[in-house]
Amino acid sequence: MTALLNIQGLCIRAGDKPLVSDLSFSIRPGERIGMIGESGSGKSMTAMAATGLLPVSIGVSGSIELDSQQVVGATDRVLNRLRGAAAAVVFQEPLTALDPLMKIGRQIAEPVRRRLELESGKASKDAISREVRDLIDKVALPQPERIINSYPHEVSGGQRQRVAIAMALACRPKLLIADEPTTALDVTTQAEILKLLDQLVRETGMALLFISHDLPVVAQVVERVIVLKNGVAVEEGPVKTVFGNPQHDYTKTLVEAARLFDEALGATGS
Amino acid sequence: MSPVETSVSRREQRHSLALTVGLALVGVNLLVALLTLFWTPYDPLNASGGRLEAPSLLHWLGTDRLGRDLLTQLMIGARTALLVGTGAVAIGATIGVSLGVLAAFATRIADDVMAATLDILIAFPTLLLAMLVVAASDSASLWTAILALGLAISAIVARLTRILTKRVLRQDYIVASRTSGTSWAGVVFRHVLPNIWPTLSVNFALQFGLAVIAEASLSYLGLGAPPPNASWGRLLQEAQGTVYTAPIGAIAPGIALVALVIGMNLLADGLRDIGDPTRGRSR
Amino acid sequence: MLLRLLPGDPANALLSVGADAAQIEKAREQVGSNLPLWQQFLRFAGSLARFDLGTSFVSGKPVIEEIAARLTVTVPLALMGFLLSILIAVPLGILSAVKADRWYGGLISTVSQLGIAIPVFWVGILLVTVFAVTFRLFPSGGFPRRGWQNEGQVLYALALPVLTIGLVMGASLLRYVRSATQDVLGSDYLRTARALGASFPEALIRHGIRNGAVPIVSILGIELATTLLGAVVIERVFALPGLGSMLLLAIEQRDYPNVQGVLFISTLLVLLIGFGADLTQRLIDPRLRERAVGGSA
Numbered sequence: 001m002t003a004l005l006n007i008q009g010l011c012i013r014a015g016d017k018p019l020v021s022d023l024s025f026s027i028r029p030g031e032r033i034g035m036i037g038e039s040g041s042g043k044s045m046t047a048m049a050a051t052g053l054l055p056v057s058i059g060v061s062g063s064i065e066l067d068s069q070q071v072v073g074a075t076d077r078v079l080n081r082l083r084g085a086a087a088a089v090v091f092q093e094p095l096t097a098l099d100p101l102m103k104i105g106r107q108i109a110e111p112v113r114r115r116l117e118l119e120s121g122k123a124s125k126d127a128i129s130r131e132v133r134d135l136i137d138k139v140a141l142p143q144p145e146r147i148i149n150s151y152p153h154e155v156s157g158g159q160r161q162r163v164a165i166a167m168a169l170a171c172r173p174k175l176l177i178a179d180e181p182t183t184a185l186d187v188t189t190q191a192e193i194l195k196l197l198d199q200l201v202r203e204t205g206m207a208l209l210f211i212s213h214d215l216p217v218v219a220q221v222v223e224r225v226i227v228l229k230n231g232v233a234v235e236e237g238p239v240k241t242v243f244g245n246p247q248h249d250y251t252k253t254l255v256e257a258a259r260l261f262d263e264a265l266g267a268t269g270s
Numbered sequence: 271m272s273p274v275e276t277s278v279s280r281r282e283q284r285h286s287l288a289l290t291v292g293l294a295l296v297g298v299n300l301l302v303a304l305l306t307l308f309w310t311p312y313d314p315l316n317a318s319g320g321r322l323e324a325p326s327l328l329h330w331l332g333t334d335r336l337g338r339d340l341l342t343q344l345m346i347g348a349r350t351a352l353l354v355g356t357g358a359v360a361i362g363a364t365i366g367v368s369l370g371v372l373a374a375f376a377t378r379i380a381d382d383v384m385a386a387t388l389d390i391l392i393a394f395p396t397l398l399l400a401m402l403v404v405a406a407s408d409s410a411s412l413w414t415a416i417l418a419l420g421l422a423i424s425a426i427v428a429r430l431t432r433i434l435t436k437r438v439l440r441q442d443y444i445v446a447s448r449t450s451g452t453s454w455a456g457v458v459f460r461h462v463l464p465n466i467w468p469t470l471s472v473n474f475a476l477q478f479g480l481a482v483i484a485e486a487s488l489s490y491l492g493l494g495a496p497p498p499n500a501s502w503g504r505l506l507q508e509a510q511g512t513v514y515t516a517p518i519g520a521i522a523p524g525i526a527l528v529a530l531v532i533g534m535n536l537l538a539d540g541l542r543d544i545g546d547p548t549r550g551r552s553r
Numbered sequence: 554m555l556l557r558l559l560p561g562d563p564a565n566a567l568l569s570v571g572a573d574a575a576q577i578e579k580a581r582e583q584v585g586s587n588l589p590l591w592q593q594f595l596r597f598a599g600s601l602a603r604f605d606l607g608t609s610f611v612s613g614k615p616v617i618e619e620i621a622a623r624l625t626v627t628v629p630l631a632l633m634g635f636l637l638s639i640l641i642a643v644p645l646g647i648l649s650a651v652k653a654d655r656w657y658g659g660l661i662s663t664v665s666q667l668g669i670a671i672p673v674f675w676v677g678i679l680l681v682t683v684f685a686v687t688f689r690l691f692p693s694g695g696f697p698r699r700g701w702q703n704e705g706q707v708l709y710a711l712a713l714p715v716l717t718i719g720l721v722m723g724a725s726l727l728r729y730v731r732s733a734t735q736d737v738l739g740s741d742y743l744r745t746a747r748a749l750g751a752s753f754p755e756a757l758i759r760h761g762i763r764n765g766a767v768p769i770v771s772i773l774g775i776e777l778a779t780t781l782l783g784a785v786v787i788e789r790v791f792a793l794p795g796l797g798s799m800l801l802l803a804i805e806q807r808d809y810p811n812v813q814g815v816l817f818i819s820t821l822l823v824l825l826i827g828f829g830a831d832l833t834q835r836l837i838d839p840r841l842r843e844r845a846v847g848g849s850a
Contacts, residue, residue, distance in 0.1 A: 051748060056654065076753065084750025091748075096741035099760045100840060101767070110759070111749045151839045164745070171749055389827075392775075397782050398819065401800075483672045487786050490674050491801055506675060510790070513682050520682065524675040531670035 002068065004029045004175050004207050005050060005087070010062035012045050012054070012231070019045050019058075020231040029174060032201060032208040034218035034239070036254065037228035043211045045231075047177050050209075051087055052079040067174060084111060084171035085118075092180040094160035098152040104163055105148030108132045111170040135166040140196060158189035162196065169200065175207040182217060194220055215258040219243060227251050289540030295533025299526075303349035310346065312339035322516040331522055334505070335512055340519060344526055346500040351482045351530055354416055354501075358481040359474050361420025362427050367470070369424065370431025371458060374439060385432070391425040397484050401493060412495035415488055419481045430473055434466040468541075475538035479531035486527055502527045616814035619799060624818075627795035629707075630714055631784040635777055637719025638726050645723075646730025650738060662731060668724020673783045677717040677790035684713060714791045718783050722776060729772045736768075737761040767838050774830025778823045 003026035012020040020042040027033050035043045048054045050064055052071045064071040067086035069078065088111075091097045099107055112131045116123035136144045139162040152160055161181060168176060178197065182190040198221050201208045212218045218225060218239075225242050227235040227250065235248040246252045311330075312318040317337030318329075325332045331340035373384045400418040438444065438461065447457055488494040489503030502523040509519030649661035737743060737757070742764070746756035785797025792798075796815055803811035835841045 053744065053748060080750060080752045083748060088750075089745075089748040091741060091745060093741060097745045099742040099746075099764065101763045101838060102760070110746070110751070114750055153840055167745070167749060397786070398823075479670060483670075486672050487674060490672075491786065491789055493801075493804070503672070503674075506678060510678055513678065517682060520678050524672070524679070527672060527675070528667070528670050532667065535666065535670060 003027060003065070004031075004067060005209070006063070006065040007046070007050070008063040008065075010046065010049065010064060011060070012042065012049055013059040013061075014057070018231060020049075023062075023228075023231070023233055025226055025233065025236065027175065027207050027209060029207055030205050031224070032210070032222040034222035034225040035209065035211045035228060036213065036215065036218055036225055038213055040230070041228040042231035043228050044179050046228075047089065047179050047209065047211055050177065051083050051089060053083075084114065084173060086173065087175040087177055088168035088171045088173035089177045089179060090161070090164050090168050090181045092183050094157055094164050094184065095152065097164055098160060100152055102151075103148065104150050104152060104155070105132060107152075108135060108148075108163065108167050108170060111167055115171055131170070135170055138169065138200065139163070139166045141166075156189075157185055158192060161185060161189075161193055165193075165196065165200070169204075172204075173206060175209060176201065177209045177211070179211045180213070181210075183212065183214070190217070197221060215243065215254060216262070227254070285540065285543050288536045289543075292533045292536025292538075292540055295529050296537055299348045299352060299530045299533070302345050303352045306345045306349045310342045312342045322512060322519075324516070325518060332516065332518055334519060335508060335516075340505075340522065343500045343505055344502070344522055347502040347505060347523060347526065348530070350412070350495065350499050350501045351485065351527070353412070354419065354485040355478040355482045355534075357416040358419035358423055358485075359478050361417065362423025362477060362481075363470075363474055365420070365424035366427025367431045369428040371435050371462065373428065373432040374435035375454070385429075388425055388429045388432070391422075392429060396422040396426075396480060397487055400484055400488060401491075412499050415485055415494050418488075419484055422484075423477050423481060426477065427470070427473065431466065431470065434469060435462050438462050438465045472538050472542045475534050475541060479534045479538075482527065482531055482534075616810050619811065620796070620814055620818055623794060623796045623799050626793055627781070627784050627788070627797065630711055630718070630787070630793065630795065631777075631781045633711065633715045634718025634722060634784065635780045637715055638722035638776070638780070639773075641719060641723030642726035642730050646727045647734045649727070650731045650734035653735075661727070665724045665727040665731070668721060669728065671721060671724075673717060673721045674786050674790050676721055677714065677787055680713050680717055681790065710791075710793075714784075714787050714793065717787055717790075718780060722780050722783065725779075726772070726776055729769060730765075733765040733768050734761075737765045740764065763837060767834065770834045770837065771830055774826050777826050777830075781819065781822060781826075 005027040007026065008024045010020055010023040011018065023042075023046060025033070035046065037043045045054070045058075049060050050066060050071065052074060054060060060072055062072060066082055069082055069086070071079065071082070074082075098104070109128050109132050112128050112135070113123045116127060116131075132148065133144050136147055141147050141159060141162050147155065147159070147163070152163075155163075165181075176197075181197070182193050185193060194217060197208070197210075200206075201221075208222065210218055210222050222239060224237065225239050226233050227242065227248065229250045235242055235246065235251045242251060243255055246255050315338070318333070318339050321333065321337050322335055323329060323333045323337075329339050329341065331344065334340055334343060369384075373381055373388075376384065396419065400415065400422055444457060444461060447461060448454075452460065485494060486501060486503030486506070489501035490507045492504075492507070494501050494503060505523040506520060509516070509523070513520045645661050645665075649658045649665075652658035653662075738761075740761075742760055743756050746760055747753065751759070784795060785800065787793070788795040788797040789801065796819070799811065800815040802808070803815065
């Protein structure tokens with residue numbers, strides 16, 4: 001099977017400062033990959049680069065093939081079509097990621113309408129409305145009427161993130177990129193969102209790129225993992241192998257830190 | 271897509287250039303103003319040449335309609351402008367910061383009243399407030415103008431100070447400081463003021479420029495300092511009638527004004543960038 | 554926010570302070586400052602209700618008549634200048650933010666820096682020098698005798714003044730538009746829209762405009778008030794018989810009812826503008842509508 005996302009020798013630079021160096025990996029359809037690293041390791045950069053969303057001042061070289069389409073150096077027209085249909089993104093901060101002045105219903109309707117128009121020319125209000133409710137249902141949001149007519153600041157953080165996921169799903173993407181989707185949420189909500197993502201990805205057969213700095217979180221949702229340090233991939237492999245038997249020093253420190261944390265939690269019985 | 275040279279380093283270059291230019295412009299004005307305390311090319315009050323002479327070696331900028339050397343008038347104008355700017359900002363800052371800090375500590379009701387009053391005052395353009403004060407006082411003098419502008423500025427400064435102080439007071443280190451025994455006064459001087467100073471100083475620099483322009487407007491309207499004190503605004507007003515025959519009278523003071531204000535604004539921008547290097551879009 | 558119903562009391566109070574000796578008695582009679590302060594205020598409020606702002610010392614005519622006549626000059630001048638400034642500032646501001654990396658983007662922002670350092674009356678003088686004196690395209694001042702009955706002439710006379718105000722206010726407004734646009738460009742919601750397939754123009758229009766307008770609206774309120782004031786100064790440059798020249802004349806002649814009247818009207822206008830801006834902001838931004846925002850995570 002051809003890879004959905006194929007990255008070869010990716011280099012990202014801001015001026016003369018390298019952010020990502022010679023990164024290569026690929027994601028096959030339906031595969032679930034995690035990208036682990038601290039802040040500044042370049043993981044979000046990679047995700048943005050994959051969808052061609054990096055600002056002009058950041059230099060990108062190498063090859064990024066998304067759905068057999070070269071992203072590096074592609075025109076906006078090509079990229080616009082690719083974004084959403086091939087890959088959709090869920091971001092970290094749900095409060096700022098949603099338009100504060102627009103009702104949620106309308107915001108979800110936007111990618112829905114776009115997809116329907118692309119597929120069959122016209123999109124009727126009913127069709128859009130139906131699918132919006134359908135999506136709200138899929139992400140397990142209660143009281144669809146209330147949600148549709150609310151503004152982002154009127155619902156909770158966890159609900160906002162579900163909305164963001166719904167919007168991403170609306171595009172029926174082949175690859176879902178989740179950039180630290182649970183970092184801004186409290187622990188209980190975090191668990192819920194993770195479960196939701198897991199379930200949705202399995203149901204729809206989407207590929208998943210899950211970016212995070214949090215080991216246990218990543219380990220729950222993905223099959224393979226890439227460890228990034230300062231923009232360089234230091235280790236890669238199945239989750240059990242990398243976390244169970246880390247080879248690189250950096251991975252070892254990460255795993256150790258997580259283990260200590262877990263132990264501490266266990267000791268206090270929480 | 272080939273790597274585009276990042277705009278970061280280019281921006282930095284532009285910033286230091288702006289800062290240097292700003293410093294130069296303000297510095298020149300300052301030097302000229304100080305110089306006039308001791309020496310001017312000619313006597314500012316009496317005629318030293320024919321009326322409305324064109325620029326010559328004797329009079330570099332020519333003379334005004336009463337035969338007085340224009341360059342001298344311009345130099346004194348610099349002194350007036352700097353005096354007004356500094357004076358107004360000084361008054362505005364003193365009153366404004368004091369009020370602002372007090373307001374931040376005030377009880378809920380007092381604070382609301384104060385906030386509303388400040389909002390109303392600020393809605394009035396500085397010039398209008400200044401005109402009000404000048405009109406209320408009987409004689410127009412340099413100090414009236416400075417006082418008027420100072421009061422107008424103090425409202426703006428007070429509001430800014432209040433917001434900034436409140437923000438600082440919410441921080442954790444304030445609580446820490448208090449629990450370690452610092453009095454409220456100590457908190458203000460040791461934590462609040464140093465923290466709000468960077469933003470405030472930038473604001474002061476900007477208000478300086480606004481005050482200078484406002485004073486020029488007041489003088490232009492005839493509400494500013496009377497004759498012994500030359501003001502660029504008044505010079506422009508005098509030159510307006512004869513702009514056809516002696517254009518330089520209407521151009522030179524204006525250029526001087528713009529130069530000083532731009533210089534101050536560039537300085538303000540430079541200060542802002544020094545104080546807050548996190549500006550600019552991230553990601 | 555709704556405390557903006559303060560009447561022109563400051564104006565009243567200030568003026569009863571600075572009275573010229575020769576005029577004091579006459580003033581006192583009319584203004585009634587020999588009465589206790591609160592009674593004065595009641596009298597003032599009462600006459601307000603009857604739309605009576607007093608009578609001019611100098612001309613003997615009712616103040617409000619004079620003001621009404623002058624308003625027909627000042628208000629159109631200010632409004633047109635304001636509109637022009639928006640027309641200049643919005644496209645250029647957005648352009649200079651979007652194309653910040655191109656040379657013309659930087660140029661626009663540099664020029665606008667210049668714009669806020671220039672006093673508005675100087676621009677007026679310069680424009681007069683260039684257009685009225687050198688090229689004789691426009692009149693250097695004055696207002697048609699018959700006023701608005703002769704629209705063509707009025708517009709002709711107001712052309713340069715409106716241009717002056719438009720340019721200077723435009724430069725000032727431009728900086729705010731640019732800043733607001735920069736905020737929008739770097740915003741997360743724009744990024745989300747694009748990440749889900751919206752084109753740049755589409756995302757900008759659908760989400761950017763409304764979000765960008767929020768900070769701008771409150772600024773517009775202040776700018777309009779400043780424009781009104783700029784009109785006052787401009788009237789001197791172009792010898793226009795508006796509210797500004799009425800105020801200046803009245804101050805010179807110590808015509809207190811007139812001064813008071815003008816200050817009251819301008820206070821009222823400023824307050825109304827502020828109120829309007831507040832209301833508009835609340836209309837656009839749903840976050841401002843809550844009484845107590847719960848600060849959700």
